[in-house]
Amino acid sequence: MNTLVVAETQSGRLRGTTLSTVRFAQEVAEKTGSPWSAVVIGHHNIAEVAERVASFGPAKVYTVTGEVFEHCLAGTYTAVVAKVVQRYGFQVVAAASSTTGRDFMPRLAARLGAGMVTGVCAWEPRDGSIVYRRKVFSGEVIATVELSSSLHALTIDATEFGDPTPGEKAEVVAFDLGELETYRARFVELRSQQSARPDLTEADVVVSFGRGVKDPANIANVEKFADALGAALGGTRAVVDSGWMPNDLQVGQTGKQVAPKLYFALGLSGSIQHVAGIRGARKIVAINKDPEAPIFQVADIGLVADMQTALPEMLESLNG
Numbered sequence: 001m002n003t004l005v006v007a008e009t010q011s012g013r014l015r016g017t018t019l020s021t022v023r024f025a026q027e028v029a030e031k032t033g034s035p036w037s038a039v040v041i042g043h044h045n046i047a048e049v050a051e052r053v054a055s056f057g058p059a060k061v062y063t064v065t066g067e068v069f070e071h072c073l074a075g076t077y078t079a080v081v082a083k084v085v086q087r088y089g090f091q092v093v094a095a096a097s098s099t100t101g102r103d104f105m106p107r108l109a110a111r112l113g114a115g116m117v118t119g120v121c122a123w124e125p126r127d128g129s130i131v132y133r134r135k136v137f138s139g140e141v142i143a144t145v146e147l148s149s150s151l152h153a154l155t156i157d158a159t160e161f162g163d164p165t166p167g168e169k170a171e172v173v174a175f176d177l178g179e180l181e182t183y184r185a186r187f188v189e190l191r192s193q194q195s196a197r198p199d200l201t202e203a204d205v206v207v208s209f210g211r212g213v214k215d216p217a218n219i220a221n222v223e224k225f226a227d228a229l230g231a232a233l234g235g236t237r238a239v240v241d242s243g244w245m246p247n248d249l250q251v252g253q254t255g256k257q258v259a260p261k262l263y264f265a266l267g268l269s270g271s272i273q274h275v276a277g278i279r280g281a282r283k284i285v286a287i288n289k290d291p292e293a294p295i296f297q298v299a300d301i302g303l304v305a306d307m308q309t310a311l312p313e314m315l316e317s318l319n320g
């Protein structure tokens with residue numbers, strides 16, 4: 001199954017969420033004996049990003065550059081990736097299950113008549129094709145999906161496949177787009193939260209809090225704790241709905257999926273919708289005053305305590 005990875009770039013660098021997709025493509029190549037390639041689309045620093053992807057051992061890395069590709073728009077990405085897929089006859093096209101991947105991949109699938117699976121977390125070869133597994137009901141149930149189309153369009157869980165292994169350096173070639181389509185949408189402006197903290201989806205350490213914070217005035221201590229660890233800040237939907245946190249910092253099924261090395265869950269119950277977003281975390285530390293809180297079922301380290309008391313003590317030992 002000849003696979004094309006659509007590498008995601010942001011501000012001229014490869015997004016960490018693509019790494020799991022690259023590892024998926026490597027696995028498919030190893031087990032089915034077919035090659036994989038990648039396409040890197042963007043404006044700034046694309047050569048450098050392409051070199052990095054090339055170091056993971058694909059057959060080829062195609063680059064598509066131009067001002068119009070600086071920001072991902074579903075229409076432009078669909079048009080470009082469709083051309084690459086059609087020109088080289090890929091059988092599988094895969095991108096990270098990120099906001100970008102989930103935006104353009106369904107459109108691409110519709111345009112090319114491909115069957116689609118979102119959030120692929122595992123796969124296995126079957127009868128010369130591939131069957132995929134994806135989590136449903138917040139990861140409580142795993143569905144097995146078989147596609148009857150000749151082209152498979154996939155978004156890949158951003159954490160399940162881990163990091164790619166280095167491989168033989170591939171050739172990087174500029175893809176000739178030919179005549180440009182008239183794109184019906186253009187990028188105007190991005191308004192995002194400005195923060196000196198790391199990106200929630202790529203941080204090594206994430207500090208999240210829930211309704212147990214009790215009062216917005218107590219958030220300052222959580223922020224100090226996060227900053228002392230160089231961590232990203234996140235929260236539950238309950239605190240977002242209370243207006244205590246911007247919604248782009250919500251972690252969970254309807255928020256961000258995170259995969260840090262260390263995840264702090266402070267004063268949050270551990271609802272299945274929240275836990276769905278932290279399954280990729282390597283170690284979970286929970287502080288909750290209720291010893292029966294469900295978060296303790298998934299935590300590696302648990303502290304039954306009032307977070308308002310525990311946090312200043314932890315800060316003191318960090319700073320002192």
Ligand SMILES: Cc1cc2nc3c(=O)[nH]c(=O)nc-3n(C[C@H](O)[C@H](O)[C@H](O)COP(=O)(O)OP(=O)(O)OC[C@H]3O[C@@H](n4cnc5c(N)ncnc54)[C@H](O)[C@@H]3O)c2cc1C
Pocket residue numbers: 209210211212213214235236237238239250251252253254255256266267268269270271272273274277287288289290293305306307308
């Ligand atoms: C379709 C759908 C999608 C959803 N998507 C998401 C999502 O993406 N992300 C998400 O987070 N939620 C999501 N939710 C909401 C989810 O069901 C929960 O309501 C929410 O996660 C609860 O947030 P919480 O843990 O902050 O609050 P609560 O459930 O109220 O828990 C607060 C916790 O704090 C503890 N606590 C209280 N005081 C203290 C203290 N002083 N010190 C320490 N601990 C204390 C309590 O013991 C309790 O366990 C979704 C719900 C639905 C229906």
